[in-house]
Amino acid sequence: MIAPVAYRRAVRPFAITHGVRTRHRSGALRALTPLLALTLAAAGCGHPAHDYTIPPQALPEHETPLQGRTAAIGEVTYTAIGVRTKIPEVIGSHASWIPHGQYVRVRLLMVNHGRERHDLDPSRQRLITADGTAYAPSIDAMQISRAPAGVQTIASQEMRAFDLWFDVPANAKVKALRVLGDPSSSRLGDQLKGGAVKNAKNPVDISLT
Incomplete structure (x- = not known):
């Protein structure tokens, strides 16, 4: 029974649990987060396009x-x-x-x-x-x-x-x-x-x- 408990404690900081991720996040990760968000925003993430991009369709002969x-x-x-x-x-x-x-x-x-x-x-x-x-x-x-x-x-x-x-x-x-x-x-x-x-x-x- 000791091993499973130790295992759970080892992986717990990585679980998506309210308060845990913030408590165990390193200073480097906290510094990186705003930069990552800015990069994603610059790439267009979170801003859906207004039009579909339709794959090209082969044109029938002579059309x-x-x-x-x-x-x-x-x-x-x-x-x-x-x-x-x-x-x-x-x-x-x-x-x-x-x-x-x-x-x-x-x-x-x-x-x-x-x-x-x-x-x-x-x-x-x-x-x-x-x-x-x-x-x-x-x-x-x-x-x-x-x-x-x-x-x-x-x-x-x-x-x-x-x-x-x-x-x-x-x-x-x-x-x-x-x-x-x-x-x-x-x-x-x-x-x-x-x-x-x-x-x-x-x-x-x-x-x-």
Whole structure:
């Protein structure tokens, strides 16, 4: 029984016990503590960043990355992060299909900044060409590429990215992606009235040029 008691006494100064750590801390350690705290503060510890650092995502072949192409509808932001035009064929695990003109693929990033879920119907999004014509997504390309089907629900604080495929004339020039989103509000008062976020614009056009 003597050995265990002696062992406990030997390790006790290192235990996290109120009053013990201060009582046994050496003068050198007391002098080091403010310096360590200052060093950690200078390194940014204790001051969380305001933005995520998202790992880079490999760019699909021939796709053009887009920057700063963001629009908001209510509590959700929509960003066109990539576009590829003149795609000659869509190839999936079970089929392939040739467009009537050219396939255009737009990668859309959604971020829900609200406290409630919000919905997006991929089939209601539109590709706007330079002549002002609006094109609905290609059902064939969306199915073959395994793109989202049906109404998509994005959770509170969720981030999601996916592709939209369009079949447009071969000589058409893309101009914008017209996003029809969900302008509903997370505020209880707005929900009781079925109201949208104040001054929410829907749909919005995101430039692709």
